[in-house]
Amino acid sequence: MATASSGSSRHPRRRTRPEVSVLRIGHRAGRDPRLTTHVALTARALGASRMYLHPPDPELAARLGRVAERWGGSFTVNGVEQWRPFVRDWDGAVVHLTMYGIPIDRAAARIRRHRRVLLVVGGAKVPPQLYRLAQYNVAVGNQPHSEVAAVAIVLDRLLGGPPPRSFRGATQRIVPSARGKKVVGPGATGA
Numbered sequence: 001m002a003t004a005s006s007g008s009s010r011h012p013r014r015r016t017r018p019e020v021s022v023l024r025i026g027h028r029a030g031r032d033p034r035l036t037t038h039v040a041l042t043a044r045a046l047g048a049s050r051m052y053l054h055p056p057d058p059e060l061a062a063r064l065g066r067v068a069e070r071w072g073g074s075f076t077v078n079g080v081e082q083w084r085p086f087v088r089d090w091d092g093a094v095v096h097l098t099m100y101g102i103p104i105d106r107a108a109a110r111i112r113r114h115r116r117v118l119l120v121v122g123g124a125k126v127p128p129q130l131y132r133l134a135q136y137n138v139a140v141g142n143q144p145h146s147e148v149a150a151v152a153i154v155l156d157r158l159l160g161g162p163p164p165r166s167f168r169g170a171t172q173r174i175v176p177s178a179r180g181k182k183v184v185g186p187g188a189t190g191a
């Protein structure tokens, strides 16, 4: 008997882990590089494939590139000049993270069925048009908090926990220790 994971044509393999990209809009280069860097680091560490950034910030993209050189994986930060056409033309589900949306635990199963997902996170002010362009407006609780927390929790719900400790191509990796810091590999210089 064919099962959901057998790959037969009558019962095609059900994708349970979409490919997830993050779009951060409203970034203020030079004003909040740390916050946007943390959105990118969190997205990368919890399994997103890439982050798109509006407006583009080549310095931040280069910083993330250096992280990937040491810690592996293929995560990139790509600048987006015009976020509206980018969102409108996205080939997949557009999921806007907002405290006004529907609870992630109600939407996660439906979102996981999509092959490609774009998680959109805002900055200090979110343009109202985004609420209409998004296929899903999703909340992580209906209280204001942070784009970093929202991205982390939604990635966990969609992808099911952090990927393996070491990413492909890493020159260093952490050996989990109850005390102290243990980093091994040819590029090991500490965190």
Ligand code: SAM
Residues within 6 Å of the ligand: 096, 097, 098, 099, 100, 120, 121, 122, 123, 124, 125, 126, 138, 139, 140, 141, 142, 143, 144, 145, 146, 147, 148, 150
């Ligand atoms: N007052 C802003 C607004 O118009 O939504 C809040 C901006 S908040 C500082 C920055 C971003 O964090 C939001 O655009 C959203 O992506 C994310 N965020 C904050 N709280 C959230 C929540 N409870 N659920 C989902 N995302 C949230």
